[in-house]
Amino acid sequence: MIIMVNMVQKDGLWQSGDILDPEKGKWYRCKIWLKEGDSNTLVVRGYLGPFYRTQYWTRVP
Numbered sequence: 001m002i003i004m005v006n007m008v009q010k011d012g013l014w015q016s017g018d019i020l021d022p023e024k025g026k027w028y029r030c031k032i033w034l035k036e037g038d039s040n041t042l043v044v045r046g047y048l049g050p051f052y053r054t055q056y057w058t059r060v061p
Helices: none
Strands: 008-010 013-021 026-034 041-048 051-058
Touching: 013 041
Parallel strands: none
Antiparallel strands: 008 013, 013 026, 026 041, 041 051
16 A cells, blocks of 8 residues: 655655555645654644644654
């Protein structure tokens, strides 16, 4: 299942793409970057208009 599309790398983060919420079946605008000082944590932020939700994805060793 594809959950992210059209991401473009710019200024140290991936942006201008969309992310799928598979439970709701809806697409949202998205930005992704590595948490400062922690290369094992990915910050994933989905937008719907001016509102957003942030999740922290941790790399599994």
